[in-house]
Amino acid sequence: MAARHVANPLRGVICQLSRTSVAQDGLAKTPRLTRSITTETTVSSPDAAQLYASANLTSSPKSTTTSTSPSPAPIGPQAVTTIIYSFPALEPLRFEYYPVNHLYLPTRRDILHRAIVYEGDMTRLGTASTKWREEVHGSTRKVRPQKGSGKARLGDKKSPMLRGGGVAFGPKPRDFSTKLPRKVYDLAWRTALSYRYRKGELIIVDESLEMEDYSTGYAREVFEAHQWGRPHGRSLLVTEGPRHERTNLFRALDGMGEEGRALTWEEVDVKDLLEMGRIVVEKGALARILEAHQTDLTKTKRLVNKLQ
Amino acid sequence: MRRISRPQQPIDLLLTSFRRPQTQSSSSPCLVCNFRAISFPKARHPSTYVAARFSTSTRLRQEPIFKPKNPEKAKAFTDSIQAKLWGGQENVLGREDPYDRNSPMRVPGGGKAENEVEAKRPQIVEEEEVSEKYADELAEESHSTEDEYSPDHGRYEEAKTWHGLERVGSKEWAEEYQDQERGRLHFRRGYLPSTKITDPEALDAALHRAIAEVFTLQKVGMDLGLTSKRAGSQNDLGFIQSVKVGPSKDGNSAIVEFSDSTNESEIVQALEALAKTSNSVDTESSPDIGPEEASSVLETTTQSQRWKEGWQSISISDPDVKFAVVKRLMQLTGHRLSDPVIQDTNTIGQLLARITAPPKPKKLVEAIQGDGRLQAVSNVKVSGQRVTPMDKEQEVGRLKVIEYALRERGLLVGAPS
Numbered sequence: 001m002a003a004r005h006v007a008n009p010l011r012g013v014i015c016q017l018s019r020t021s022v023a024q025d026g027l028a029k030t031p032r033l034t035r036s037i038t039t040e041t042t043v044s045s046p047d048a049a050q051l052y053a054s055a056n057l058t059s060s061p062k063s064t065t066t067s068t069s070p071s072p073a074p075i076g077p078q079a080v081t082t083i084i085y086s087f088p089a090l091e092p093l094r095f096e097y098y099p100v101n102h103l104y105l106p107t108r109r110d111i112l113h114r115a116i117v118y119e120g121d122m123t124r125l126g127t128a129s130t131k132w133r134e135e136v137h138g139s140t141r142k143v144r145p146q147k148g149s150g151k152a153r154l155g156d157k158k159s160p161m162l163r164g165g166g167v168a169f170g171p172k173p174r175d176f177s178t179k180l181p182r183k184v185y186d187l188a189w190r191t192a193l194s195y196r197y198r199k200g201e202l203i204i205v206d207e208s209l210e211m212e213d214y215s216t217g218y219a220r221e222v223f224e225a226h227q228w229g230r231p232h233g234r235s236l237l238v239t240e241g242p243r244h245e246r247t248n249l250f251r252a253l254d255g256m257g258e259e260g261r262a263l264t265w266e267e268v269d270v271k272d273l274l275e276m277g278r279i280v281v282e283k284g285a286l287a288r289i290l291e292a293h294q295t296d297l298t299k300t301k302r303l304v305n306k307l308q
Numbered sequence: 309m310r311r312i313s314r315p316q317q318p319i320d321l322l323l324t325s326f327r328r329p330q331t332q333s334s335s336s337p338c339l340v341c342n343f344r345a346i347s348f349p350k351a352r353h354p355s356t357y358v359a360a361r362f363s364t365s366t367r368l369r370q371e372p373i374f375k376p377k378n379p380e381k382a383k384a385f386t387d388s389i390q391a392k393l394w395g396g397q398e399n400v401l402g403r404e405d406p407y408d409r410n411s412p413m414r415v416p417g418g419g420k421a422e423n424e425v426e427a428k429r430p431q432i433v434e435e436e437e438v439s440e441k442y443a444d445e446l447a448e449e450s451h452s453t454e455d456e457y458s459p460d461h462g463r464y465e466e467a468k469t470w471h472g473l474e475r476v477g478s479k480e481w482a483e484e485y486q487d488q489e490r491g492r493l494h495f496r497r498g499y500l501p502s503t504k505i506t507d508p509e510a511l512d513a514a515l516h517r518a519i520a521e522v523f524t525l526q527k528v529g530m531d532l533g534l535t536s537k538r539a540g541s542q543n544d545l546g547f548i549q550s551v552k553v554g555p556s557k558d559g560n561s562a563i564v565e566f567s568d569s570t571n572e573s574e575i576v577q578a579l580e581a582l583a584k585t586s587n588s589v590d591t592e593s594s595p596d597i598g599p600e601e602a603s604s605v606l607e608t609t610t611q612s613q614r615w616k617e618g619w620q621s622i623s624i625s626d627p628d629v630k631f632a633v634v635k636r637l638m639q640l641t642g643h644r645l646s647d648p649v650i651q652d653t654n655t656i657g658q659l660l661a662r663i664t665a666p667p668k669p670k671k672l673v674e675a676i677q678g679d680g681r682l683q684a685v686s687n688v689k690v691s692g693q694r695v696t697p698m699d700k701e702q703e704v705g706r707l708k709v710i711e712y713a714l715r716e717r718g719l720l721v722g723a724p725s
Contacts (some may be wrong), residue, residue, distance in 0.1 A: 081627075081651045083634075091499035092635045095650075121637025213493040217484060225502065239412040255483070300446055 080104045087205040088222045105194040115188030115270040118180040130170030133158045183296035192273040201278040211248040219252035233277020235260040240284035338654035504642040508664045516614040520551045525560045530634035536639050554616025560621040620657025
């Protein structure tokens, strides 16, 4: 193998180049019959000045663009528009802009799948427990002689063969959790949020999701008015504040699980973000989620230290 | 509810045993008949009426236990005793007997039933006096007493199923009841009107209105958010429909043409007045403008009267303009525009296309039928449901034969004959 490579060092490169050109031709000629895994990736990019300005989440770019057709995504930061709503009236208050790598990532199903499997493994209790033969209480006396009884050979009465004996290779409490690179998991978080954004199922609320009344009836009326309930695919409400600061909300939604759920930002995981019809999230909660899941975007501490 | 017939009630039997006169000669050996033969109205002692007080019959319960000979005298006596007890006529409490027939505390609805009782009473008394014939009329009498138990005689319909009946006692019901007792808050409506406009012409009119208002304010240099502020003065802007909107020369903005020069100042004044009042108005509260109003606008003008040529390319990529237009459009039409739609939309032509686009079909069959291409193919059939073996048999006319054969053998169970 090595000799052949040495004999013709450029052969592999040439082969690869020819292969890619063929593949590109083929792709260009045949129509695309299947949907790509990264669907809906066309970005109509705003102006560069606007984009850089809007990397800061609270800024409101004043510059205007006239581009009407979607263009290929340029390298560098961009921003997507979101409406910030009031609650519970859901009046549009203003536009805010989020970086594309926060809320407009391509939908990577493989990454979402890995994150959900990772979370599922992590969530497993793993408490199944049985007694093996040495853990069963009892004597180690031989049940009957080795030979001459006409019956099977047996050791003590705790043998896995016997009723009341131990379990052979039975389950013991263990940790089922698997590993996933932090950067992949963080990307999955932002991919899940981006998926919601692309489908128009991410509603960002300015202040707090706290309700004025703690009754389930009131919450039902809110859900019905905004079409958030069961007929419209249920809703997940994510709060920034802890439960004791949103008592009315959590109390009201406690009795209407068929209409939706409320969770604090610390309780949410990727699977929750993908489960229901839409996500209603406090602006603060979204900021905290994004801040907590951007290790693949920021430089590591070690590198920063080295640079200093 | 099954009712125990009156004479079987123990109190009646007891009464019968000691009230029956020895000399009473009744033709009937039946205990019941003998008991009924006693003429109640003639008896004077109140204990005669004990059975009546225990009865659930309306007629019998109406009989008072004690009837004073001279009611006026009795009332005067009662008053004097009460005055002594309470220390003066003014302080007397509870003078009204709530159980009295004329008491103001009685439920007014019961009056009708009482009148009926009054009307029936003389007949019943006569019946009772004709004691000898009573045994023969027993069945009839029991029939008439049954009628008395239904307060809404003639209108009452017995429910065969529980559908439509009020449910009482569930967990939800208890919760709702407690909320009602507490007087909980109600969420009336959100910022958007509850009904969406779906008529394309009305949507076009709403978009025109939003664009005209926003660009007028932009021209004057006022706050664009004023358009979607809640106020009644917006109704006065009826002339907005006669305004023509077209693109500006550079294509970045819109030109709003007023048919009359006073109109522009009018709209500005109206919105200025609105700005003053809206400071005190809660912005959270719901707007007055509904889809009904927007749809009423469209009746008078057509699309060509509203727009100038090339209006679809009017740009709304300025974030402030875009926000004002989007917000006003949401308010007028009831359509919530999602973030990616807003992100991708840069002209009002795109915006109109988005809101007038028909909703995505929920079922595959709806999509196929709407498309129509497959239906044109001769060897393809589109069915809304799964095609079962029975459907196939029915199609070739074999189902009837099969059913007949099965029925002949007594095997067709539960199928409609």
